[in-house]
Amino acid sequence: MQIRLANRRRARPAAVAVGLALLLAVLAGLGARLLLRHRAIRTEAQGGVGRASYRLGVRWARGAGVPVDFAKAARYFQEAACRGNRLAQEDLGYLYRVGRGVPRNYARAAYWYRKAAERGDARAQYDLGRLYAHGEGVPRNYREAGVWYRRAAAARCAPAMCAMGRLYAFGRGVPQSYGRAMVWYRRAAAGGDADAMGNIGLLYARGKGVPRDGGRAARWLRRAALKGKVGAMESLGYLYEAGPRGHRSYRKAVAWYRRAAAAGSTYGMAQLGRLYACGRGVRRSYKEATRWYRRAALAGNGSAMCALGSLRAEGLGVPRDLGRARLWLKKAAAAGYAPAKRMLKRIRAAPETQKAPGPK
Numbered sequence: 001m002q003i004r005l006a007n008r009r010r011a012r013p014a015a016v017a018v019g020l021a022l023l024l025a026v027l028a029g030l031g032a033r034l035l036l037r038h039r040a041i042r043t044e045a046q047g048g049v050g051r052a053s054y055r056l057g058v059r060w061a062r063g064a065g066v067p068v069d070f071a072k073a074a075r076y077f078q079e080a081a082c083r084g085n086r087l088a089q090e091d092l093g094y095l096y097r098v099g100r101g102v103p104r105n106y107a108r109a110a111y112w113y114r115k116a117a118e119r120g121d122a123r124a125q126y127d128l129g130r131l132y133a134h135g136e137g138v139p140r141n142y143r144e145a146g147v148w149y150r151r152a153a154a155a156r157c158a159p160a161m162c163a164m165g166r167l168y169a170f171g172r173g174v175p176q177s178y179g180r181a182m183v184w185y186r187r188a189a190a191g192g193d194a195d196a197m198g199n200i201g202l203l204y205a206r207g208k209g210v211p212r213d214g215g216r217a218a219r220w221l222r223r224a225a226l227k228g229k230v231g232a233m234e235s236l237g238y239l240y241e242a243g244p245r246g247h248r249s250y251r252k253a254v255a256w257y258r259r260a261a262a263a264g265s266t267y268g269m270a271q272l273g274r275l276y277a278c279g280r281g282v283r284r285s286y287k288e289a290t291r292w293y294r295r296a297a298l299a300g301n302g303s304a305m306c307a308l309g310s311l312r313a314e315g316l317g318v319p320r321d322l323g324r325a326r327l328w329l330k331k332a333a334a335a336g337y338a339p340a341k342r343m344l345k346r347i348r349a350a351p352e353t354q355k356a357p358g359p360k
Contacts (some may be wrong), residue, residue, distance in 0.1 A: 053083070058073070070100040093127060161187060165182070240252040256270045257269075286317025302340065309332060313336070326344065330344065
């Protein structure tokens with residue numbers, strides 16, 4: 001047995017070397033095939049075939065066998081789009097809308113989206129509707145937005161169905177109706193749209209178009225949150241903190257605010273600060289409250305700036321310092337947070353205990 005084990009040990013490096021050699025050979029062969037395929041498509045594109053130009057554009061956009069280069073992708077999309085390739089027209093519209101590889105130009109985006117939309121591209125129809133809804137590159141026109149959303153929704157474009165729900169929820173270009181909004185949201189949610197799931201949850205939480213139901217609200221918001229929707233995480237945290245009685249849970253509120261904060265939500269950070277300051281769902285800790293408020297404040301959250309000013313003025317978790325309190329309250333007021341102005345008036349006449357160069 002010892003001899004066999006020793007032989008196995010000696011054979012292992014050789015087997016590994018053979019395996020590596022085979023892997024390198026396979027990768028080399030794959031690389032060569034990608035290069036030859038890329039050259040073949042490029043030759044085909046130079047011969048005037050629109051589909052080949054589009055495929056080349058996709059390669060440059062995705063970095064498939066070549067470095068990512070949106071400028072080259074845009075050039076090939078342009079060639080294909082001019083030859084009537086609707087996929088290239090839609091992708092070129094996208095590049096103009098976000099400003100990748102080309103200068104951002106909403107008018108050009110609308111032009112190419114319209115070309116693709118008129119040829120039946122559902123995504124382009126939805127994107128053109130969004131431009132009309134936001135007034136980007138075209139005059140704002142919710143009725144026209146609805147026309148394009150409906151055409152895209154007829155082709156089972158779930159984001160377009162959700163957009164139709166929003167038009168009905170806010171009465172933009174159509175008669176306001178939460179009932180019709182719910183119908184469209186449910187269709188979109190059935191198609192996997194996370195925004196629609198979150199919106200259904202909000203309608204149940206607020207009792208708009210349906211009886212108020214905290215349980216259903218939580219279930220729909222959770223579905224959206226688990227798909228990564230930060231707004232749903234925030235709403236779920238608020239639902240557990242201040243929703244209908246029987247569904248409140250400060251611990252769950254803290255958990256969802258943490259997830260929102262981890263995703264970059266300044267609202268989630270500020271709410272965590274408030275729960276630590278109040279001792280709800282967590283042990284009261286002004287030090288932790290200050291830490292979360294500061295994170296949110298430094299990211300531009302006005303309510304967190306105001307809270308930091310209040311903690312400084314009261315000396316809670318930090319040394320009392322009316323100078324720094326005023327600085328934070330002024331920042332909050334400048335950010336448009338109205339309560340900061342009222343608090344600033346209350347402490348303006350108070351004596352300043354310490355001077356400081358700036359907020360910390």
